[in-house]
Amino acid sequence: MAYKEERINEFFNSRGLMVVMGVVYAVVSYFAFASGRFSASVASGNGVFFNDIDRLLGHPTVSFGVNTLCVMTIVALTALLNKTYTFIREVTFIYASTFLALQLACPYACTQFTTGTGLCLLTLVVQQIMFSTYQKKKTAQQQVFLVFFLVALCGMFQYAFLALAVPFFIGFAQMRAINFRGVLAAAFGLVTPFWLAIGLGLIDPSTAMWPTGGNAIEALTAEQIPVILVGLALVGLFTFVLITVNVLKIMSYRLQLRVYNSFYLVLALFSLVMMAIDYRNFFVYLALLNYCFSIQVAQAFTIHAGVQRRYVGMILFLLSCAASHACYYFL
Numbered sequence: 053m054a055y056k057e058e059r060i061n062e063f064f065n066s067r068g069l070m071v072v073m074g075v076v077y078a079v080v081s082y083f084a085f086a087s088g089r090f091s092a093s094v095a096s097g098n099g100v101f102f103n104d105i106d107r108l109l110g111h112p113t114v115s116f117g118v119n120t121l122c123v124m125t126i127v128a129l130t131a132l133l134n135k136t137y138t139f140i141r142e143v144t145f146i147y148a149s150t151f152l153a154l155q156l157a158c159p160y161a162c163t164q165f166t167t168g169t170g171l172c173l174l175t176l177v178v179q180q181i182m183f184s185t186y187q188k189k190k191t192a193q194q195q196v197f198l199v200f201f202l203v204a205l206c207g208m209f210q211y212a213f214l215a216l217a218v219p220f221f222i223g224f225a226q227m228r229a230i231n232f233r234g235v236l237a238a239a240f241g242l243v244t245p246f247w248l249a250i251g252l253g254l255i256d257p258s259t260a261m262w263p264t265g266g267n268a269i270e271a272l273t274a275e276q277i278p279v280i281l282v283g284l285a286l287v288g289l290f291t292f293v294l295i296t297v298n299v300l301k302i303m304s305y306r307l308q309l310r311v312y313n314s315f316y317l318v319l320a321l322f323s324l325v326m327m328a329i330d331y332r333n334f335f336v337y338l339a340l341l342n343y344c345f346s347i348q349v350a351q352a353f354t355i356h357a358g359v360q361r362r363y364v365g366m367i368l369f370l371l372s373c374a375a376s377h378a379c380y381y382f383l
Contacts, residue, residue, distance in 0.1 A: 060363045065353065070145040074127070077152040078120065080377065081162035085116045089381065090159040092271040096167045096333040097264045099209040100246075101255045112164065119165035122173050123155055126343065129176040137183045139312040140347070141305070142354035150346035150369070154287065157373040158280060159380050160271060161338055167210045172339035174206060174213065175319065178220055182315075185229035186308055192229040193237040199224075200241030208245065208255075211263040212326070212336045217242065219322040223315045268335040275383035283376055284327065284334065287345050291320050294348035301355045313351070320344040 063069055084090055091112060127148045134140050140147070155162050161169075178199050185192035199220055206213035221238060224230045230238075249255045272280060295317055302313050323341040327334045349369075353362060 057360045057363070061353075061357075061360075064149070064363050064366050065142075065144045065146050067145045070127070070148040073149040073152045074124065077123070077156055077162070080156055081116075081120060081159075084159040084377070085112075085163040087381075090163045092160070094160055094164065094166055094268045094271045094335045096210060096212065096268065096336045098261050099211055099213075100207055100260055101249070102209045115165045116163055119162070119169055122165065122169045123152070123162070123339075126169075126173055126176055126339075127151060129173075129180065130343075130347075133176065133179055133183070136180075137312055139183075139309055140350050140354060141309070142357070144350050144354050146353050146366070147346040147350035150349045150366075151342055153370055153373040154342040154345065155339065157283060157376040158338070159377060161335065166335050166339075167212055167333075168336045168339040170206070170210075171212060171216065171336060172343050174202060174216065175340060175343070178202070178216075178223075179315070182220070182223050182227060182229075183312060185224065185227050186311065187228045189229055189231045189234065192224070192227075193233050196224055196229065196234045197237040197241040197244075200238045201244055204242045205245040208249070210336075212330070212333065215322075215326060219315075219318045222318050226311050226314055226318070228311075269332050273383060276380060279376065279379060279383065280334075284338070284341070287341055288320075288324050288327075291341065291345045291348055294345075294352050295320065298348060298351040298355055302351070316344055316347050 130147055130151075131145065134147075160166075181195050181199055185195050200217060203213055203217050203220065217238075221230070224234065224238075246255075250257060269277065298313075302310060305313075319340060323337040323344060327337050327341070330336065349366075353366070356362060
């Protein structure tokens with residue numbers, strides 16, 4: 053029995069389940085999109101100079117296609133990130149299966165492109181850059197400038213991207229990649245996109261806009277709101293439960309891996325705090341919270357390898373996501 057249980061655990065860890073979940077995600081999200089039940093826009097407001105980035109895509113089919121591509125890219129970038137920096141010390145792909153299941157749990161998140169998907173994707177891109185700067189204070193200025201340049205550029209289309217400057221700055225500080233020149237590089241990175249756009253005549257400073265509220269809450273029916281709120285509360289709670297469970301083992305890792313993993317605590321705190329502050333636009337931070345949870349699941353599943361029936365928790369989790377997705381059709 054122990055051998056069979058270990059084989060099941062290995063399957064949940066494997067690339068095979070990741071591929072299966074990728075196919076399931078593509079099929080189920082397509083049928084959710086084709087049903088037309090989840091076409092209500094969850095646009096999240098505006099940026100400094102332009103309208104919500106979600107609205108740039110226009111046609112619903114294009115929005116669905118771009119969102120699906122971005123979700124798969126997030127999965128691929130996570131695999132590449134772990135392969136490069138090995139912040140999860142054992143070979144696993146369970147984070148991909150977990151993330152895809154969580155994205156499916158809310159049909160609105162898998163049937164249209166939202167700022168949240170872009171926010172999570174940018175975070176993965178930045179992590180690729182940020183992790184490479186570990187203990188490189190003297191040479192990291194170019195990477196710091198690039199990261200904050202991207203933040204400001206995206207901030208032109210949605211204010212939520214500007215909020216990412218806080219966890220990214222903390223992240224560079226955790227990497228020991230920030231000194232006085234690094235602070236200047238971050239400041240210049242934030243200013244440069246606006247300066248270039250104004251200099252080229254692409255924007256008029258007088259047209260700058262204050263943040264306006266999105267309509268994520270309005271997109272849901274009165275019956276659906278409790279479902280999404282309970283789901284968010286549970287994902288947030290279990291994220292920090294898993295962080296607490298994992299940290300005792302992670303503390304025994306070498307310093308560099310501890311630093312990499314500590315950044316996920318910053319991201320999780322950021323997503324939850326911003327959900328509370330900007331609650332009307334909670335969709336903006338949904339994918340990022342799902343991503344943080346999936347990383348903690350992968351850590352727990354590999355760290356606590358001695359627990360023979362840990363696959364039971366994953367089965368219950370997948371069933372919960374399936375039930376959550378299905379209930380939206382009846383609410």
